[in-house]
Amino acid sequence: METYNNGFQGIETDLVVVGAGIAGISAALEAAETGFGVLLIEKNPFIGGRVAQLFEYFPKLCPPTCGLEINIRRLRENEKIKLLTLANVKKIEKTEKGLVLEVTQNPRFVNNRCTICGECAKVCPVERPNDFNFGLDKTKAIYIPYENAYPSKYVIDPQYCKFDECKMCLDVCKYNAIDFNEHKQKYRVEARALIWATGWDPYDATRLENLGFGKYPNVITNMMMERLASPFGPTKGEIRIPNFNMELKEVAFVQCAGSRDENHLEFCSTVCCLASMKQAHYIRTQYPDTKIHIFYIDLRANGILEDFYNRTKADPLIEYHRGKVAKVWQNPQNKRLVVEAEDTLSGVLTKKEVDLVVLATGMQPTTSKKIIPLDNIIDDNGFVRNELDGAIIGCGTCVSPKDVASVVQEATGAAMKAIVKIKEAQ
Numbered sequence: 001m002e003t004y005n006n007g008f009q010g011i012e013t014d015l016v017v018v019g020a021g022i023a024g025i026s027a028a029l030e031a032a033e034t035g036f037g038v039l040l041i042e043k044n045p046f047i048g049g050r051v052a053q054l055f056e057y058f059p060k061l062c063p064p065t066c067g068l069e070i071n072i073r074r075l076r077e078n079e080k081i082k083l084l085t086l087a088n089v090k091k092i093e094k095t096e097k098g099l100v101l102e103v104t105q106n107p108r109f110v111n112n113r114c115t116i117c118g119e120c121a122k123v124c125p126v127e128r129p130n131d132f133n134f135g136l137d138k139t140k141a142i143y144i145p146y147e148n149a150y151p152s153k154y155v156i157d158p159q160y161c162k163f164d165e166c167k168m169c170l171d172v173c174k175y176n177a178i179d180f181n182e183h184k185q186k187y188r189v190e191a192r193a194l195i196w197a198t199g200w201d202p203y204d205a206t207r208l209e210n211l212g213f214g215k216y217p218n219v220i221t222n223m224m225m226e227r228l229a230s231p232f233g234p235t236k237g238e239i240r241i242p243n244f245n246m247e248l249k250e251v252a253f254v255q256c257a258g259s260r261d262e263n264h265l266e267f268c269s270t271v272c273c274l275a276s277m278k279q280a281h282y283i284r285t286q287y288p289d290t291k292i293h294i295f296y297i298d299l300r301a302n303g304i305l306e307d308f309y310n311r312t313k314a315d316p317l318i319e320y321h322r323g324k325v326a327k328v329w330q331n332p333q334n335k336r337l338v339v340e341a342e343d344t345l346s347g348v349l350t351k352k353e354v355d356l357v358v359l360a361t362g363m364q365p366t367t368s369k370k371i372i373p374l375d376n377i378i379d380d381n382g383f384v385r386n387e388l389d390g391a392i393i394g395c396g397t398c399v400s401p402k403d404v405a406s407v408v409q410e411a412t413g414a415a416m417k418a419i420v421k422i423k424e425a426q
């Protein structure tokens with residue numbers, strides 16, 4: 001690696017993939033296993049993206065970590081892939097031969113000697129909200145992002161760690177794996193093609209004031225439900241709200257919470273109906289007597305996923321209500337939540353009292369937050385306009401909302417397009 005006067009280290013590669021969710025990992029593997037060099041850039045301290053936060057996958061209801069583990073093994077074994085976590089692309093310039101990128105990498109403060117023994121976290125006196133679990137619990141300032149996280153190393157959150165004022169983790173680490181002197185790295189990357197695969201964020205439910213998120217602890221989002229159902233989540237898989245007493249007799253799912261709405265996300269995220277059906281199954285498995293109400297505008301379960309819908313529809317304790325939910329409020333007498341919706345088939349106003357409300361919030365492209373340092377590459381909803389810039393290829397849910405199977409197919413296509421670009425530039 002060359003080091004420039006301005007402190008930038010030089011990297012030359014065929015392909016840069018930004019975002020190491022299932023889209024980016026799949027595209028990187030396809031290109032690398034065909035023999036091309038790939039630099040995979042991820043902003044988080046771990047790879048896997050949102051899929052790592054899911055409990056089970058529809059339609060088969062298997063744990064997503066299985067698929068991730070296979071991909072991580074392929075990635076670890078492939079010398080053609082260089083992975084930078086905690087990294088961000090700051091600048092992109094197009095050149096005759098491809099692209100030049102400026103990339104910065106934040107320090108992890110934990111090196112490869114880490115054996116994930118966890119002694120550091122045991123003594124760490126500082127806690128931080130656990131963003132992986134959407135703030136439903138806390139981690140220490142030195143933490144492992146989740147059980148099977150890769151790279152398998154702890155990381156220090158510099159916003160919370162007291163560093164030299166504390167040093168308790170340094171003192172207890174037998175492996176010299178903690179290094180407070182690590183600092184930010186800067187890279188100048190020359191590449192022939194770029195795949196942008198930065199995925200999605202859950203739509204901000206605090207903007208849905210009428211639906212009670214943030215006001216009532218038993219109004220949660222669909223991604224919070226994934227973490228509550230996970231055996232590695234804040235309640236070790238028991239579906240309940242931490243530090244909140246409730247009996248789970250009835251649950252309501254509010255579909256299109258902030259979706260297909262010109263004041264929020266104008267588009268349909270395509271997976272939320274199936275995600276709620278899947279989550280209804282989580283609840284029915286754990287609490288066989290609990291009744292589920294799914295409030296919807298239209299139900300969407302395309303192609304072979306129709307089977308999945310039919311299975312939930314056959315369940316007598318899952319009731320579908322056609323109607324957009326107008327309001328969620330708390331009954332002052334019994335403290336249960338009241339979900340109010342107008343049934344768009346009968347015109348009748350429905351009110352259901354439930355113990356838990358799950359808001360099926362949609363997938364907002366991360367690119368809507370202007371994270372690509374280039375103009376004219378995103379559309380009005382923030383999605384990447386595929387291939388607008390020739391050598392830059394959008395891939396996954398930052399291009400349009402979709403499920404994992406569709407993302408993986410698109411990633412193969414993106415890798416093929418990138419290979420054509422690389423060949424053209426050679």
Ligand SMILES: Cc1cc2nc3c(=O)[nH]c(=O)nc-3n(C[C@H](O)[C@H](O)[C@H](O)COP(=O)(O)OP(=O)(O)OC[C@H]3O[C@@H](n4cnc5c(N)ncnc54)[C@H](O)[C@@H]3O)c2cc1C
Binds near residue numbers: 021047362371395
């Ligand atoms: C509630 C819910 C349940 C779901 N359940 C299922 C299911 O059961 N089955 C199914 O098939 N699909 C499901 N999905 C859809 C699934 O989550 C997506 O298809 C999948 O996450 C898309 O992968 P991705 O790689 O495009 O994006 P992501 O998973 O978002 O990955 C993007 C990656 O890019 C990184 N990144 C972001 N910004 C930057 C940046 N600036 N620089 C570098 N890296 C960056 C992120 O940290 C992340 O690692 C569900 C969705 C929801 C909302």
